[in-house]
Amino acid sequence: MHIYNTLTRRKEPFKPLVDGKVSMYVCGMTVYDYCHLGHARVMVAFDVITRYLRHRGYDVTYVRNITDIDDKILKRAEENGEPIDALTERMIAAMHEDEARLNVLPPSQEPRATRHIDDIIAMIETLIDKGFAYAAANGDVYYRVRKFTDYGKLNNRQLDDMRSGARVDVDVHKEDPLDFVLWKAAKPGEAHWHSPWGDGRPGWHIECSAMSTCCLGDTFDIHGGGPDLTFPHHENEIAQSEAATGKTYVNTWMHAGAVRVNQEKMSKSLGNFFTIRDVLAEHDPEVVRYLLVASHYRSAINYSVDSLVEARKSLTRLYTALDGVNADEQAAASDAAERFTAAMDDDFNTPIALAALFDLARDLNRAKSDQPAEAPRLAGELKRLAGVLGLLQQTPQTFLKGAQQQVALSEEEIEAKIAERQAAKGSKDFARADAIRDELAALGIILKDSREGTTWVIEAP
Numbered sequence: 001m002h003i004y005n006t007l008t009r010r011k012e013p014f015k016p017l018v019d020g021k022v023s024m025y026v027c028g029m030t031v032y033d034y035c036h037l038g039h040a041r042v043m044v045a046f047d048v049i050t051r052y053l054r055h056r057g058y059d060v061t062y063v064r065n066i067t068d069i070d071d072k073i074l075k076r077a078e079e080n081g082e083p084i085d086a087l088t089e090r091m092i093a094a095m096h097e098d099e100a101r102l103n104v105l106p107p108s109q110e111p112r113a114t115r116h117i118d119d120i121i122a123m124i125e126t127l128i129d130k131g132f133a134y135a136a137a138n139g140d141v142y143y144r145v146r147k148f149t150d151y152g153k154l155n156n157r158q159l160d161d162m163r164s165g166a167r168v169d170v171d172v173h174k175e176d177p178l179d180f181v182l183w184k185a186a187k188p189g190e191a192h193w194h195s196p197w198g199d200g201r202p203g204w205h206i207e208c209s210a211m212s213t214c215c216l217g218d219t220f221d222i223h224g225g226g227p228d229l230t231f232p233h234h235e236n237e238i239a240q241s242e243a244a245t246g247k248t249y250v251n252t253w254m255h256a257g258a259v260r261v262n263q264e265k266m267s268k269s270l271g272n273f274f275t276i277r278d279v280l281a282e283h284d285p286e287v288v289r290y291l292l293v294a295s296h297y298r299s300a301i302n303y304s305v306d307s308l309v310e311a312r313k314s315l316t317r318l319y320t321a322l323d324g325v326n327a328d329e330q331a332a333a334s335d336a337a338e339r340f341t342a343a344m345d346d347d348f349n350t351p352i353a354l355a356a357l358f359d360l361a362r363d364l365n366r367a368k369s370d371q372p373a374e375a376p377r378l379a380g381e382l383k384r385l386a387g388v389l390g391l392l393q394q395t396p397q398t399f400l401k402g403a404q405q406q407v408a409l410s411e412e413e414i415e416a417k418i419a420e421r422q423a424a425k426g427s428k429d430f431a432r433a434d435a436i437r438d439e440l441a442a443l444g445i446i447l448k449d450s451r452e453g454t455t456w457v458i459e460a461p
Contacts, residue, residue: 001056001345003222004298006230006253007154011347014252016221022053022060023220025212025250027229028110030067030204031091032076034275035098037259037266037303042226044289045256045297047104048389049224052344055388063215064107065208066092068114069201074190084191098276101285102292103390109215113207117193120202120210123244124182124195132243136173139185139198145178148239154253155231180236182206205236209244212237218245224254257300266303274303284402286394287312293350293389313446314354315399316457318386321361323396325368327379334378336360340385350389357386414445418454421447 002011016022026046029039050062067073068088077087099106113120124141127133132148135141145151145159152158162178171177181203186192192199202210212220218241225234234253241249258265261272279288291311295301336356343352364378386392417436424432437447440456448455 002347003252003254004347005251006255007250009156012252016058017219017251020057020059022058022222023216024050024060024062024222024224025208025216025220026062026064026107026223027208027225027233028064028066029091029095030070030072031088031095032070032073033091034277035095036273036275037261037279038226039095040098040102040276040279040288041259041292041301042224042256043099043104044102044292044390046224046254048293048297048350049254049348050105051388051390052348056341061109061216062107063109063111063212065211066110066112067204067207068092068112069191070204094277098280101280102276102289103285103393105390111211111215113202113211116207116211116214117202119214120206121183121193121195123210123213123240124206126244127182127240130243132239133182134175135197138173139183139200140171140173140181141183141197142174142179143182143236143240144175145180145239146176148243150242151239152235154235154238157231157235180205180232182240205233206240208233209237209240209249213241213245213249218247218249220250222252222254223250224256227255227258230255254297256297257295260300260302262304263302283308284312284399286391286399287315290315290391293391294354296351297348309441314358315391318357318361318382318392319394319396319399321364322379322382322392323400325364325375325379327383328376329380329384334360334381336363337381337385340388344388353385353389357382360385414440414456418447418456422454 001014003014004011024046026042029035035043046062046064050060053060066088069084073084073088077084080087096106124133127143128135128141131144133141133143152162159178183195183197183206184200184203185197186199186201190201192201212223223234223237230253238249260266261270261274264270264272266273287308288311291303291307292301294311294314301307336359339356339359340353343349343356346352360378360382364375364382367375367378383392417440421433421436424430424436440447446457448457
């Protein structure tokens with residue numbers, strides 16, 4: 001198995017610290033609002049990675065934290081006029097609902113920052129004792145970036161090239177503009193904890209260093225997260241953790257790709273920002289999951305109506321192949337399984353793995369008519385491999401009936417549209433014929449032309 005390591009910028013053979021066991025930490029959500037599509041991308045990507053590692057026989061300890069104290073949380077709670085705990089508990093429950101609907105398995109451990117304050121304080125004290133951190137006169141504690149000689153190695157940045165600005169806080173209490181906060185002195189009325197430096201709360205970066213090492217040890221196998229976390233968050237985690245322990249923090253760094261909406265960056269200012277529950281209110285959760293799985297985890301995903309239509313069409317092909325067959329759950333491995341495994345062993349290449357599933361579906365369709373005794377085995381293999389990706393978890397009847405129920409036209413109306421299209425083609429009005437075809441496709445009605453005439457199937461939206 002080979003995994004792309006963000007740190008080395010190349011694929012590397014994967015060898016866990018302990019044979020047969022994998023320790024993995026993924027940065028989770030800051031729970032001040034509902035999860036959005038970018039969160040779904042990370043959730044599903046590392047869910048697939050965890051499922052596949054377990055499929056390969058590894059005992060995986062998957063830790064994904066919750067940031068439940070943060071500037072954004074304090075601000076939102078104040079805006080809502082509710083206690084911080086009430087806000088975070090409500091958002092955590094909503095997050096778990098979103099995950100369950102996307103068929104994302106719960107992590108092995110889900111530490112919360114507020115429950116690891118003692119561990120955070122202990123790590124800060126170690127950094128101060130070693131000269132990597134200092135307490136400022138205002139009650140804040142800062143990390144000395146220039147003290148850590150390897151700072152910038154994850155992002156291939158040189159300290160002298162970094163400038164104070166949007167990504168670096170400018171503070172008169174810092175020794176150096178590049179230094180970042182480990183402990184924030186509490187403002188009047190803010191949530192706080194007691195510390196050797198006065199009442200305050202932890203900085204964001206130190207939370208993950210403390211929680212990850214507390215749960216997985218000073219060194220662990222994989223650290224993952226979203227594409228926006230490589231700098232400064234993960235860079236700062238490395239600096240904190242390796243300075244505190246004197247050991248390599250993480251062996252393999254993994255980062256999921258971004259989500260774009262209609263080829264644009266998702267942004268509230270652009271009006272193309274979608275929460276998971278917004279999307280799932282209009283689309284089958286498995287269709288959304290398929291869209292997230294169909295692209296390689298490191299590549300960007302384009303979210304659009306067209307991409308969802310294609311995702312449903314693809315799932316419909318797989319469910320149609322399974323329809324009418326009693327799958328043999330004890331199915332033996334096949335050539336498709338070997339190709340599936342080879343693809344997933346190559347940095348979790350889900351597009352190639354899915355191609356193996358579609359080949360298997362094609363074989364299953366042929367077997368249903370030519371070799372019916374073979375069909376249950378192929379169906380079982382298709383379900384087993386798709387299950388590794390968290391797909392094909394419904395019965396074919398349920399999924400296909402759901403597709404039909406979403407179509408707004410009756411059969412008579414569809415046939416009338418087909419007749420209108422035929423008439424347009426007969427009068428050589430091909431533009432009108434194409435427009436009718438596209439109109440039906442947008443509703444999930446796919447036309448199939450043959451010598452015998454035109455038939456239709458429901459495959460989307």
